Amino acid sequence: MTTDSALTPEQILSATEEVLRRFGPAKATVVDVARSLGVSHTSVYRFFPSKAALREAVTQRWLDQAHHELQSIATEPGPAADRLHRWLVTLFAAKRKKALDDPQLFATYMALVAETSTTVEAHVGTMVAQIGQIVRDGVRAGEFGPTDVASTARAVFEATAHFHDPAHAGEWSDPSAQDRFEALWKLILGGLTIR
Amino acid sequence: MTTDSALTPEQILSATEEVLRRFGPAKATVVDVARSLGVSHTSVYRFFPSKAALREAVTQRWLDQAHHELQSIATEPGPAADRLHRWLVTLFAAKRKKALDDPQLFATYMALVAETSTTVEAHVGTMVAQIGQIVRDGVRAGEFGPTDVASTARAVFEATAHFHDPAHAGEWSDPSAQDRFEALWKLILGGLTIR
Structure with missing residues (x-):
């Protein structure tokens, strides 16, 4: 009471x-x-x-559960590549944990998410803005090549959808998921980096 | 009769x-x-x-409808970057056409796809192998950097899931989809290319 x-x-x-x-x-x-x-x-x-x-x-x-931790990674000092990698790994781990630890609650929230597209849009907007923050730091430091930060940030978010979009949750328990994530990360990092 | x-x-x-x-x-x-x-x-x-x-x-x-056209692109001569771009654009166009032109039939097939995971695996395997063929040509020609072809091909396929996986069909009619695809392509191409 x-x-x-x-x-x-x-x-x-x-x-x-x-x-x-x-x-x-x-x-x-x-x-x-x-x-x-x-x-x-x-x-x-x-x-x-x-x-x-x-x-x-x-x-x-529920959507924003990992936001605090992700926001810290987006704003802390250090090489942008390391931070972006850590940010994506943290997001994937948080989403996977939610999907696999409590599948019933996950399904419940999926039903709720389907009702409120504006909530999802706000969530995605926050995520993309955090990636943008790291990309901008990387460009400023000369670590990443010059780029349109906003569209690149969205491209990074969409390129990694396999590892954070609930639509792909069925594939997250696959034993090869971690290796496949790292192969994808290598490709993205190569696309961002000045070599 | x-x-x-x-x-x-x-x-x-x-x-x-x-x-x-x-x-x-x-x-x-x-x-x-x-x-x-x-x-x-x-x-x-x-x-x-x-x-x-x-x-x-x-x-x-139904899944393999665009295979013939895609297979031609995968095997024809020409710069690997052009072919990979054309291959991805063709796949996206084919999937989007199916989803938007006849949403009811699309939904019907989505229900069938959910029943037969081996069919989908075979389909994805064929797609990834075609990307692998183009990536291998690019590496041989010195156009792409040396890489593990199989895992890179899968990474390219997964990185572009937003634009071919039916789980994302709801976003394909978005007017910005084409621009977002091109931003993603730039990122991937940068990751593959020797600069």
Whole structure:
């Protein structure tokens, strides 16, 4: 039982994830979330004005789970090639972990993601901007060749879709996935680097 | 009405596609196919020993529709970079045409593809081998840097998944798709080329 006054958005989102896991995205309601927290549904609506807003917020939170770590890599000092490699490895590991550790929750979120294309677009935009930050650093340092940073960043993101886009999740448990990722990375790095 | 003696596998496969289109993959039967050709189902079984074999064959035919054209590009003379670019553009155009011109048939085949992973593996194997052929020519001509041909060919295929894997079909009508493909191509070409 959570007292109404102590209720935080984070608690609501965690409870929402649990309710989604238990009832599935088709059946989960705001009332279920409120009940699981021992508060009234109006308390939930104080933070999230509609069921759609709550679903979007919990989806965003799930999508952005690895953002903090990725953002650190995008902004820290060091050679751009190392950072971009680490950034992509971290993204792949985070996505793969979500897909393989809890396939049921992953499927649940996939259903939610399909409802909210703007949430996904924002997520992809953040990812591409982080890659852009590293590419820009690399170009400035003379490590990467001169390039249109925005379109190159998107190309890097799309070139690696196999290893972060949930559409390819079925291939992530393949034992050769890591080797194939490294072969792809070599190709991309060659495309970026001044030799 | 097709006379039994003149029946060809190609006719059966075309009729199967029409039946799949009309009844959907869940309901279409071998008897429906035979009926649409005016032959008995035993005539169909002479060419395709089971319903599963028939479905696999029609799926294979659909997947391999652009193979002939792609194979020509893979084997013709000329600079490897031009040929690889043309090969990828042709593959993207063929896949996009199938997805956008007849979305219902595309969805039908997507359902069939999901049933027969070996068919898809064979299809992907053929594609990767064709890329490998071009990459090998490029390396021999000193146009591309020395590389492990097989893993590089697979990396090129996976790097361009955005533009040929049906999982991404939803993004192919995007007006920026062509520009994004070219940005990706530049990155890949840079990775392959000796500069």
